[in-house]
Structures are given as C-alpha cells and as structure tokens.
Amino acid sequence: MSGNTSFPSMENVLETLVLADYEIVFRMDGRTGEYRKILAKPAVGSLYPDSGILGDEACLKYMASVYPKDRILLRTEMSPERLAETAKTGHRKIVSYRRRDPGGRLLYRKAVIVPVPDRTGFVCAIHDTTEEMRLRRENDRNLRMKDEGIRFIVENMCENFIIADTETHECTTYTNREGNISCKSRFDEQIDWFAENMVVPEERAYYRRYFDIDTLTGRIAEEGICRMTCSVIYKNDRRTFAITATLIDDPGKNEKPPFLFLCAQDITSIKRMKETNQLLLFHNQHDKLTGLLNRAAAEKRIREQLYAGSGKAGNTFILIDIDRFKHINDRYGHLTGDEVLRLMGESMRKVFRDKDILCRWGGDEFVVFVSGFADEKVMKSRLNILREKTGTFPDQANFPGITLSIGCVCVHREITLNRLFLLADEALYEVKNHGRDGISFKSLP
Secondary structure, three states: OOOOOOOOOHHHHHHOOOOOOEEEEEEEEOOOOEEEEEEEOHHHHOOOOOEEEOOOHHHHHHHHHEOHHHHHHHHHHOOHHHHHHHHHHOOOEEEEEEEEOOOOOEEEEEEEEEEOOOOOEEEEEEEEOHHHHHHHHHHHHHHHHHHHHHHHHHHHOOOEEEEEEOOOOEEEEEEOOOOOOOOOOEHHHHHHHHHHHOEOHHHHHHHHHHOOHHHHHHHHHHHOOEEEEEEEEEOOEEEEEEEEEEEEOOOOOOOOOOEEEEEEEEOHHHHHHHHHHHHHHHHHHEOOOOOOEOHHHHHHHHHHHHHHOOOOOOEEEEEEEEOOHHHHHHHHOHHHHHHHHHHHHHHHHHHOOOOOEEEEEEOOEEEEEEEOOOOHHHHHHHHHHHHHHHHOOOOOOOOOOOOEEEEEEEEOOOOOHHHHHHHHHHHHHHHHHOOOOEEEEEOOO
C-alpha cells in the first residue's frame, strides 16, 4: 500500500462506529482501491485479510461466501464508480447482505460505508446483524402465529371483535374471511356501520345508545364485563348476536388508559336449542290440557319450598275435585269434559298468583300450594271466587255448570307434603259427605 496515503485518526474512525456491534473495520482509499484492516473482533479477525486492493483474490474469496442473490448487490455497491458517487455526496451508505460461514450457517451482515472528511477515502464497518435478524424473524413469526390465532378465533369462536383506544376512539376490527363486515378506523363509525347494515331497524336506537363509548366504559368500570344481545341480519338470515365488552390493559404501557375490547358471537343456534329445551321441559312438567303443572313437577316444587322454609310464616295446601266429572263425560262427551278441564286451569290462573303452585294432580283432581301465607278467611274468599268463575260453562246448552268440592289446610309449622295431602283429603271428603259443592278447612290436631 502506498506510504503517502493518509488515513484518518482513530478518533475520526470511532465516530463512524457503534463499537458494541461492529465485526471489522476497513479503511479504503477511493483513488487507488486499496483497503487496510483497522479494527477487528478477535473471533473474526483471522477471517479477513489485513490489506489489499478491491477485487483481489482475498476479496473474491470473501465474495464467494456471500449469498448468491446478494453478491451482485455487494459487488456493485463496492465498485470504484459507486464509491466515487458516495464520496461526492459525503453521506454514509448502508448495504445489507447475507453470507455463509465455513460451517454453512447463514449470517446477516450490514456494511456501513462513511466518506472521510477529505473525501479521498472511506471507512467501512461491517456489523453482524444475525441475532437482530433472528429476533426479527421470531417477531415476524410470532405476529404471523398471532394473526393465525386471531383468524382461528374469529372464524371458529366468534363473528368479529374490536379493540378500541378509549382516548382517541381509534379501533381495529378483526373479522372472518367472508368479507361481509366493513372495518372502520374509528369506534363510533364502526358502531354506526353495524347499526345501519346489520342490526334490525327496531333495535338500532338502543344499539347506538348502548355502545356510546363513554357510557359503555363507565358501565364496564362498575360491572367488569358487560353483555348484551341484539338481532341482526347476517348471512341472509335474522340471527341473534351476543356481544361481550370489557376493558384490557396495555401490557407494555401501564400508564396508558385501558383499551375497550368487544367480541360478537352468533348464538342463534344456542338460543334456538335453549328455546327448544325450555319447550320440552315445559311439556315435561305441565299438563297438556290445562297448562298447569303435572303431579311430579308440583310434588318436587312443593317439597323444595317446604324444606327451604321454616313453616312459621305459614303455608296453605288446597285439594280441589270437580263434582260428578265422570257424569259430565258420560252425558256430554269427552270433548266437553276436556273443555271443563281447560276452564278449570284458566280459572285457577286468574284467581291465584303466578308464584303459587297450581297443579292438575290427576283426572279431575287439582292442587294449589300457597307458600308463606295461611289465612283461612282470605283463602275462603279466594276459593269462592274460583267457584264463581267455574260455575258457568257458556259453550254448552243445557249444561248444569260446574261445582267444586274443596279441602283446604292452613298450617303455621313444619310439615311434610304427605301429611298435608292426607289432611286436605280428609277435608275434601267431609264436603263430599255433605252433598259436595263446598269448602272445608282442616285444622292440625
């Protein structure tokens, strides 16, 4: 190398370097193409020549280790013509490339070329960016995996979800691949789009009020998680969505207000299944003809209330029999008999409370259980109203009407259902033994 070539001082060289991550530093003369090694990490110093001329055997050997797709780029950027252009600008140049180590491992490198102040040469620092690229690839992979996870959740567990900044109201909407939901950049715009394009007209005003971001975040702050359902037109069908909303913290910035998270799920099939199950349960527990509870369901509920209460508040058990019901069936037909039973059910529902247990015990026998109330005078008045309502049967000419024999027990202590039934049955037969069509109260011995 020429002895009159001037090199910058070490202080000037260090200004161009980040000493924590450089691998090797060369000084290159732009006029002659000569290069000389200035600094090198011990682990890699022996892999680079100490000095030479660009394009010599040592350079070609190094170029042979460069990844083929990057070799042309590196050779072009390190050519005297391109270096001369860099010298004129006085700006640094960065060239990223890949190479193989002797073991065949792919390495990532970054060459930083900086003109020296007199613009007669350059300082070239080669940095090892393999670890940086590895972390970047891992982050990219994690993002891809996260995106795939989000896509799986949206496509298999929900219809869409939204993450919104509670300060700026900017939002990101994740949706399925069908592309039937338009994603907006602001939360209020997204809610408006959903309201206009998906929510059924009669529910739009409530939907918009519910998802006012300030009102919603205040409600979540009190309740933790908020859920609502709405009817939407989705996939050319009227469906039911359940929307869950909560607040989530930014894990990287604890001082930042939480984000609003909303998830919409199509629960139409679940709702229909629930309605079907409820209908099946209703038919399983109720008498088909009268709509009253059947005996099995009534016994279960009465026992639950007897066991749950102390009995001090009092309970009333009533046993009702339609007088001469077999005669009604025989003379007027079973269809008329069915109408009599229906009238009995309707009349009982009108006279007693929704929470009272009303039951068709079997045949023409009915039961009423009133929990927490045991006043004979009030019950007698209520039962007389029931007799009045069932006394006239308007749909049948020459029908003599319905009369009832009723046995009633009012107690203010703990007692079993079997005991209540026996006492009420005794009271009922006292009425029948005195000509039917009346009420008898039985007192505990």
